[in-house]
Amino acid sequence: MESQPAYQRIAATYRTRIASGELRPGDQLPTEHTIADQFGVARQTVRTGLSLLVTEGLIVARRPHGYFVRQREHMIYRPQEKSRPRPLVPEMDRFSQQIAAEGRSPSQRIEVSLVQAGPDLAERLRVEPGAIVVARRRVRFINGEPTNINDSHFPLDLVKDSEIMSPAYIPRGTDQVLADLGHRQDRAIDEILVRMPTPDEIHRLTLGPGTPVAVHFDTGYTADGRPVRCTVNVLPGDRHRIVFERNWQEEPVS
Amino acid sequence: MESQPAYQRIAATYRTRIASGELRPGDQLPTEHTIADQFGVARQTVRTGLSLLVTEGLIVARRPHGYFVRQREHMIYRPQEKSRPRPLVPEMDRFSQQIAAEGRSPSQRIEVSLVQAGPDLAERLRVEPGAIVVARRRVRFINGEPTNINDSHFPLDLVKDSEIMSPAYIPRGTDQVLADLGHRQDRAIDEILVRMPTPDEIHRLTLGPGTPVAVHFDTGYTADGRPVRCTVNVLPGDRHRIVFERNWQEEPVS
Numbered sequence: 001m002e003s004q005p006a007y008q009r010i011a012a013t014y015r016t017r018i019a020s021g022e023l024r025p026g027d028q029l030p031t032e033h034t035i036a037d038q039f040g041v042a043r044q045t046v047r048t049g050l051s052l053l054v055t056e057g058l059i060v061a062r063r064p065h066g067y068f069v070r071q072r073e074h075m076i077y078r079p080q081e082k083s084r085p086r087p088l089v090p091e092m093d094r095f096s097q098q099i100a101a102e103g104r105s106p107s108q109r110i111e112v113s114l115v116q117a118g119p120d121l122a123e124r125l126r127v128e129p130g131a132i133v134v135a136r137r138r139v140r141f142i143n144g145e146p147t148n149i150n151d152s153h154f155p156l157d158l159v160k161d162s163e164i165m166s167p168a169y170i171p172r173g174t175d176q177v178l179a180d181l182g183h184r185q186d187r188a189i190d191e192i193l194v195r196m197p198t199p200d201e202i203h204r205l206t207l208g209p210g211t212p213v214a215v216h217f218d219t220g221y222t223a224d225g226r227p228v229r230c231t232v233n234v235l236p237g238d239r240h241r242i243v244f245e246r247n248w249q250e251e252p253v254s
Numbered sequence: 255m256e257s258q259p260a261y262q263r264i265a266a267t268y269r270t271r272i273a274s275g276e277l278r279p280g281d282q283l284p285t286e287h288t289i290a291d292q293f294g295v296a297r298q299t300v301r302t303g304l305s306l307l308v309t310e311g312l313i314v315a316r317r318p319h320g321y322f323v324r325q326r327e328h329m330i331y332r333p334q335e336k337s338r339p340r341p342l343v344p345e346m347d348r349f350s351q352q353i354a355a356e357g358r359s360p361s362q363r364i365e366v367s368l369v370q371a372g373p374d375l376a377e378r379l380r381v382e383p384g385a386i387v388v389a390r391r392r393v394r395f396i397n398g399e400p401t402n403i404n405d406s407h408f409p410l411d412l413v414k415d416s417e418i419m420s421p422a423y424i425p426r427g428t429d430q431v432l433a434d435l436g437h438r439q440d441r442a443i444d445e446i447l448v449r450m451p452t453p454d455e456i457h458r459l460t461l462g463p464g465t466p467v468a469v470h471f472d473t474g475y476t477a478d479g480r481p482v483r484c485t486v487n488v489l490p491g492d493r494h495r496i497v498f499e500r501n502w503q504e505e506p507v508s
């Protein structure tokens with residue numbers, strides 16, 4: 001240990017205490033002054049060591065209060081719920097009902113725009129790159145804090161005369177609008193990629209340093225295999241846990 | 255645009271070209287010299303701008319060749335395959351068969367150790383934090399390059415007299431060993447978290463800068479609801495796409 005620079009020893013010490021559970025999410029770390037005394041180093045050395053843990057996403061600096069172990073898992077995100085029947089309260093979508101049931105306050109902002117499909121969307125919706133698609137873009141908030149991005153995209157020719165073009169909330173849901181237009185989905189593919197956020201995502205979600213995102217592409221298909229919707233969810237790693245349930249389909253071969 | 259510092263304009267230019275698909279995975283960027291001439295700046299300014307994109311995980315620097323658009327999706331990872339019958343070739347596990355079928359060379363290193371359960375494992379296996387569990391830890395390689403971590407954990411009392419304790423490959427699979435011991439799994443919960451890697455993960459997987467990981471907890475339960483296995487997969491974001499398929503369970507309520 002002694003051969004490591006002091007700032008690395010400080011980082012390693014608190015990394016271990018967080019991993020072991022000795023320091024728990026939301027706990028405050030000792031002050032820079034206290035740590036400097038313990039390690040016999042300058043406060044700047046403490047700051048350098050703790051900044052490593054900020055970049056790793058383990059702690060956050062909240063001036064002037066100090067450093068805190070990062071709190072994770074603000075929302076359990078269950079893609080499978082999407083293909084279950086709509087919830088009971090039509091004035092609220094699934095996200096809003098889940099958050100309200102937890103005693104928190106959900107809100108969202110919906111914008112509708114016409115965008116050119118980049119390569120990711122074009123491949124999934126089977127349109128030419130650069131083709132115009134309809135984007136219903138929303139940022140979802142919990143207690144006023146931006147939590148995730150949920151942008152749904154539709155081929156323009158499918159939805160151009162429907163209420164999907166209006167930025168109002170649609171009580172029966174866009175899946176039902178598509179079904180009423182003759183494009184009922186019966187299958188979806190969930191794809192999850194992990195990467196650092198783009199500047200646009202950092203801005204829309206007010207992300208701090210060391211916060212990667214899961215990008216969840218949810219593509220819906222009709223019975224004849226045509227993709228009619230591609231939803232791109234951007235889920236900051238510090239605010240989500242993605243959960244699937246799975247049943248064994250047959251006994252393992254012995 | 256002109257009000258931005260030059261290094262940010264350079265980063266924004268190449269970020270856009272990558273997002274639009276104009277520059278594709280594996281493509282080489284122009285040399286520092288060429289970009290410096292185009293923007294009328296010093297090469298150090300170009301380096302600062304491109305280093306932003308390295309940190310964002312969009313490009314990689316391969317000295318002395320230059321900068322390249324990062325290649326993603328080296329492996330499609332399908333958790334649902336795990337609960338389907340074992341594949342046909344018992345000498346190879348699922349990972350090895352998938353990679354071999356793609357014409358690539360799979361390999362893995364297995365270690366068995368007794369470890370103390372940290373809070374994540376203790377919660378999922380319903381043991382006391384600090385309790386001893388059996389860990390079968392493996393790093394999986396494609397064409398000799400470390401690709402992901404797959405560490406399975408079992409309560410010690412369940413498996414202590416079984417071949418799970420040996421670091422040899424088990425052709426029938428550990429799920430079948432558990433079933434033979436009277437602990438057949440019929441359900442699993444998949445949980446996916448996203449975060450920056452720990453120093454141990456960076457070391458085991460030789461990760462470059464700006465590479466977040468997906469941590470996939472796969473916990474297997476017997477019919478009476480007891481957790482008997484918790485596998486922790488660590489999937490670098492630049493090497494994996496996680497895919498689930500989903501069928502609509504009922505018609506949406508209209």
